[in-house]
Amino acid sequence: MKSKIGLVVGGSGSLGSQVVSVFKRNGWKILNIDVNQNDKADVNIQLSKEKKIQDQISLIHETTKSFSTNFDSIICTAGGFDMGSIREATLFEKYERLDKMNAQSALLAGHLAAHYLGEQGFICLTGAASVFEGPTNYAFAYGITKSATHALALHLSERTDIPASSTVCTILPTMIDNEANRQAMPNDDKSSWLPPEKIAELLKAWAEGENRPQNGSFAKLSYKNQCVIPEFL
């Protein structure tokens, strides 16, 4: 059987590295785009944190194109979180950082999909349940930049620039069980936190066409009975 071909934006993060591992275990060829390398990926495009994406886009296109021009799936797992109100002094620094992590990463995934996604391709972006369900004034820059991701998904799912047979889906995780969240909330009950590996297994199934949601879906992810449950909003 021919290997399926995937691109992960943010494939070195807590969710992304699990996506790379699960997809690799299932025989996929994976290109990872991130500021850090992931040795499990077949090829890495290591972005510079200091440079703008527009100053690295030629290199990104070159390496992506030589990896494949017919991806089965493009997944963006990049993202960042930070607390802080609209009032606080570091608002604009936070906005710049989170815009790059949340909105521009999704923009990159969509841009590459417009060039290299194949027929019946699967695009998955990572939004946030908390933002989708209501204002998050305690994390203002996070809320605005994740809202931009959601708007991007709505635009992309019109499929004006990607194959008409492709599917755009946005996952809206509740709390993910990763190191950063464990350190930030050491005393919380973690039994309902989403294990990244199990999210990755769900995405693998959807990417392979099993039980794939319809185009334009927003899937809130919860964790119950040791199972990741998607709820479509």
Added chain:
Amino acid sequence: MKSKIGLVVGGSGSLGSQVVSVFKRNGWKILNIDVNQNDKADVNIQLSKEKKIQDQISLIHETTKSFSTNFDSIICTAGGFDMGSIREATLFEKYERLDKMNAQSALLAGHLAAHYLGEQGFICLTGAASVFEGPTNYAFAYGITKSATHALALHLSERTDIPASSTVCTILPTMIDNEANRQAMPNDDKSSWLPPEKIAELLKAWAEGENRPQNGSFAKLSYKNQCVIPEFL
């Protein structure tokens, strides 16, 4: 009668300069923040286009604070438009430029409101009817950055960081009758295009408390019978 005090972000643009003129004509004291000066404003904070907002924020606070710490109205009329799909080569340059013009300008207005807006204050942001009503894949970066403005308005209207008695309103203009649009669409019928001066007159009324919409409103603006008509979405 004591003068009312207003802040305009983008008060040198086609809509903003009319806002400054109309408010001044009605006795307001106006602080303008823009990349160009507007001589009709009482005080200008001239931003550098080349610098990030975070690198100019101390100066912005200093000048704003010395102008007033109790504004009656803060209005953001800054904004930009550009065509272009998610596929095109200059996507990230466009996104950076429009993010600054559409999202960060509104973020600045909200940030200053959180510090200096008075009781019963009026905040007005400028969104876009085309974006609010549906994806704008022909102007992708514009759509995402104006969506961020809309999300920002929703967050701000929770009033966690501004007076509980204040009002947040977002105007959603259809086509504005300005030089840029006349040049881009020379052959279009302009009878339904919104004259900036008439929008400014409507905003002046709302800012002075006349017929002011409720907090959290999104007002689509159309032009009929030589009158700007708000429709609440």
